[in-house]
Every structure is written in C-alpha cells, then in structure tokens.
Amino acid sequence: MGTPGLVLLWLQLCALTRAAHKFWVPNTYFDTATNWNQNRTPCTGDAVQFPVDKMVSVLVRDNYAISDMLLPQDGELVLASGAGFSAAEAGSDSACDSGAPLLFHNPDRFSWLDPHLWRSGNEPRLFSVDAERVPCHADDVLFPNDASFRVGLGPAASLVQVRSVSALGQTFTRDEDLAALLRSRAGRLRFHGPGSLRVGSSACADPSGCVCGNAEMLPWICAALLQPLGGRCPPATCLDALRPEGQCCDLCGAVLSLTHNATFDLERYRARLLDQFLSLPQYQGLQVAVSKVPSADTEIQVVLAEARPETGAAGRLGRALLEDAAGPGRGFGVLSAALRLSGAPAAGSAEEQDALRPRAGLAVGVVAAVLLALLGSVLLLHRSGRLRWRRDREAEPASIGLPRGFHNPIFDLMSSKEQPSVELPSPSSKVDSNASLSYFVNPLFAGEAEAEA
Numbered sequence: 296m297g298t299p300g301l302v303l304l305w306l307q308l309c310a311l312t313r314a315a316h317k318f319w320v321p322n323t324y325f326d327t328a329t330n331w332n333q334n335r336t337p338c339t340g341d342a343v344q345f346p347v348d349k350m351v352s353v354l355v356r357d358n359y360a361i362s363d364m365l366l367p368q369d370g371e372l373v374l375a376s377g378a379g380f381s382a383a384e385a386g387s388d389s390a391c392d393s394g395a396p397l398l399f400h401n402p403d404r405f406s407w408l409d410p411h412l413w414r415s416g417n418e419p420r421l422f423s424v425d426a427e428r429v430p431c432h433a434d435d436v437l438f439p440n441d442a443s444f445r446v447g448l449g450p451a452a453s454l455v456q457v458r459s460v461s462a463l464g465q466t467f468t469r470d471e472d473l474a475a476l477l478r479s480r481a482g483r484l485r486f487h488g489p490g491s492l493r494v495g496s497s498a499c500a501d502p503s504g505c506v507c508g509n510a511e512m513l514p515w516i517c518a519a520l521l522q523p524l525g526g527r528c529p530p531a532t533c534l535d536a537l538r539p540e541g542q543c544c545d546l547c548g549a550v551l552s553l554t555h556n557a558t559f560d561l562e563r564y565r566a567r568l569l570d571q572f573l574s575l576p577q578y579q580g581l582q583v584a585v586s587k588v589p590s591a592d593t594e595i596q597v598v599l600a601e602a603r604p605e606t607g608a609a610g611r612l613g614r615a616l617l618e619d620a621a622g623p624g625r626g627f628g629v630l631s632a633a634l635r636l637s638g639a640p641a642a643g644s645a646e647e648q649d650a651l652r653p654r655a656g657l658a659v660g661v662v663a664a665v666l667l668a669l670l671g672s673v674l675l676l677h678r679s680g681r682l683r684w685r686r687d688r689e690a691e692p693a694s695i696g697l698p699r700g701f702h703n704p705i706f707d708l709m710s711s712k713e714q715p716s717v718e719l720p721s722p723s724s725k726v727d728s729n730a731s732l733s734y735f736v737n738p739l740f741a742g743e744a745e746a747e748a
C-alpha cells in the first residue's frame with residue numbers, strides 16, 4: 296500500500312474510532328518573546344538569565360549577540376541549524392534597553408491541567424466545556440515535534456490518563472515505554488511534578504460518543520483555569536446563569552440534555568447542528584459544545600453559549616432543537632430532550648462579558664507576569680562586558696543543598712581564545728527526526744551530580 300493508501304486508512308480508522316487529538320501549545324523557545332520577562336527576545340548586549348534552580352530544554356533558532364548568560368542548574372540549549380551566540384559589550388546597542396538582565400520565565404509554570412494550554416482541531420463555532428479542553432481518556436496527545444517544551448503533571452493525587460502521548464519523535468501507547476521516557480534525562484527535562492501520567496486507554500469506539508473522564512480532575516482544572524483571575528469566576532451577565540457539566544463557571548445561554556438509542560451518532564448530530572442550525576443568520580454569535588456527560592451514559596449535553604444574552608438567540612435555538620428532537624431528530628436516534636435556559640440579562644457591561652470568553656494568550660501572559668514577579672526577587676543581576684557562561688552560587692540561596700553547577704566547556708573555549716564571536720559547537724546526539732537540530736549535552740553535569748550523591 297502506498298502512502299496515500301496509508302493516509303486514507305489512517306483517516307478511516309480515525310473516523311471509526313473517533314480519535315481526538317490535543318496539542319500542547321506553550322513552548323520553551325529562546326526565540327519566543329513571551330518566554331522573557333520583558334516580553335521581548337534578547338537584543339545586542341543583553342545579559343540573559345535562566346532560573347537557576349530549574350531544568351529546561353531550550354531550542355534556539357536565531358542568532359544572538361549577548362554580554363552574559365546565567366545558565367540553569369540543569370538543562371540544555373538545543374541549537375537549530377544556523378542558530379548561534381556571539382559576544383557583545385553590554386550596552387553596545389543604545390536602541391536596546393539593556394539596563395537590567397533579561398530573565399527567562401520559570402519553565403515550570405505550565406500545567407497539564409490548564410485548559411488554556413491545549414488546542415484541539417475544533418470548528419470555530421464548536422467549543423468544549425473546560426473539563427474536555429484538557430486531554431480526555433480516549434485522546435491522543437501531541438507535544439511539539441522540536442521537543443522544546445516543559446509540562447507539569449499536576450499535584451500528587453492527580454492521575455492523568457490518555458490513549459497516547461507523542462513526544463520526542465515517538466508515540467507512547469504503553470505505560471512501560473512512557474515510564475522509561477519519564478525517568479530518562481530527556482523526559483525529566485520536559486515532564487515534572489508529582490502527578491501521574493498513564494497511557495494506553497482505548498480510543499472511543501462508541502459512535503454515540505464517550506465520556507471524557509476528567510470529572511475527578513475538574514477542581515484542579517478549574518483552579519488552573521481561574522488562577523489568572525484570582526481563582527474566582529467572573530460574574531455572569533445574566534440572571535440564573537447555568538453551570539453545564541464539566542464547566543468551571545456559570546454561563547448564559549441554554550443547556551439541552553438528550554437521551555438517545557443505539558442509532559445516535561455524535562459526529563453526525565454535531566455536523567447537523569452546524570449545517571442546519573448554526574449556519575443560520577439568527578444564530579450568529581452562538582457557540583455550541585456537544586458531548587457525552589458522565590451523569591448518565593445515555594445523556595448528551597448540548598451547551599449553547601451566547602456572548603450577548605440580550606439577543607436571546609440561545610433560547611430560540613434551544614427551543615428549535617427541542618422541536619427538532621420531537622420531529623426530524625428522531626430519525627437520528629434522539630429519544631427525549633430537556634431544555635434549561637438562563638434568565639434575563641443582568642445589568643452589566645459588555646466588557647465584563649468579554650472577560651468570560653476563553654482567551655489563552657491573555658491568561659498565559661498574566662500567569663507569566665505573576666511568576667516573573669516571584670522570579671525577579673530571587674535572581675541577582677550580574678553585569679560584565681565579557682561573554683561568560685557560568686552558574687552563580689551566591690545568587691541563589693534556595694540552591695543550597697542542590698547539586699552543584701557545572702563548568703560549561705564553551706566558557707573555557709571562548710574565554711581562552713578571546714574571540715568576539717563564537718559559534719557553539721554542534722556535537723553528538725540528535726534530538727529530532729528532522730535532522731536540522733544539533734543537541735548540546737553538558738557532559739560534566741552528570742559526573743558532578745553523581746559524585747555528590
């Protein structure tokens with residue numbers, strides 16, 4: 296079978312098993328402005344600092360002329376082909392404000408349980424309730440191909456379960472294989488925290504849909520979701536707001552609960568909702584979530600969320616779907632339907648309502664800003680005209696008792712030759728299947744850590 300045949304087979308299998316994918320969004324690129332405390336990448340003459348007591352793998356894709364770099368206690372810089380570092384005098388670029396060192400944000404700030412940090416290939420009109428924005432038991436999870444990411448696995452009591460995890464060029468479907476990855480150095484650079492991660496649950500083979508399976512995790516999911524808002528839901532802009540199953544906060548609109556027989560097909564129902572209802576002009580501005588909910592195995596929850604309760608569009612669509620369930624919807628296997636509606640618009644501004652809509656970028660930014668404030672208090676500024684690579688021991692009282700830092704061979708190389716511009720060597724082991732990356736591993740660190748143990 297040729298490649299097109301394989302692709303076709305794979306697509307058919309996906310359709311057959313309702314395979315759903317969730318993509319991890321945040322990265323740990325050197326080149327991503329939001330990974331730095333001043334929301335910009337280093338410019339000429341900057342001193343840059345990584346959090347001293349964190350582990351991280353950082354992909355560098357561009358060229359940087361910097362005056363100083365404070366490395367983390369453990370970690371790696373992975374240079375893409377063409378990327379490099381060179382030395383520049385501090386303050387040599389007057390257009391670049393290098394008064395204070397540029398701090399790399401805490402790479403531990405991203406939690407698996409945060410719905411903001413996942414993307415699924417949804418239609419724009421369809422959304423998922425918060426519990427289902429985080430990977431469900433039957434989902435396949437994909438991390439960035441270039442492996443520049445770091446994810447916290449949640450608190451000790453949390454057990455994350457998915458069908459498969461694709462990371463570092465491999466797809467893990469067996470717990471033994473995944474456990475080996477998590478124990479390895481590459482795994483420890485990218486996955487951390489006391490929570491458990493398991494793979495190998497089966498794909499959803501039921502055409503009527505499968506329960507996501509995150510109900511027990513909902514308190515943690517909501518805590519992560521609402522952290523940028525101080526842990527509290529924004530006020531709803533309608534009276535008698537509804538709390539759908541799996542959602543963290545009340546919303547305005549309608550919730551339709553369906554029971555069905557064995558003919559019911561969730562994908563077909565969703566497609567029909569999009570084609571025959573949501574495409575109509577009177578329902579513009581409505582967003583719909585359709586999923587099987589844990590309360591009863593035959594119950595399908597249809598959430599109609601409206602940004603502007605005053606239009607009443609959710610109520611109209613809810614009633615239309617109720618009629619449909621008693622008419623043409625029967626042919627799709629719908630047995631019964633019940634509708635709940637939120638109340639009249641509350642006296643509130645449109646801006647408040649805007650705050651209810653998920654906005655990943657903003658939320659991540661706020662988390663980052665909070666962490667920056669924490670970080671800033673423990674890192675010490677060092678300025679020097681010479682490019683140096685080092686780990687600063689006095690700078691970080693919290694690091695006492697942790698394994699000692701390492702000498703970076705590049706430092707010796709650079710300072711001994713006194714070159715103004717140095718390309719880092721690109722040695723040994725490979726990280727990525729696309730072969731454009733070289734992998735930099737500090738051989739001295741492992742030796743020192745063992746010697747101390």
Ligand SMILES: *[C@@H]1O[C@H](CO)[C@@H](O)[C@H](O)[C@H]1NC(C)=O
Nearest residue numbers: 556557558625626627628629
């Ligand atoms: C489900 O209900 C529909 C409508 O009543 C009917 O046509 C269909 O045969 C039923 N399916 C099963 C498997 O009972």
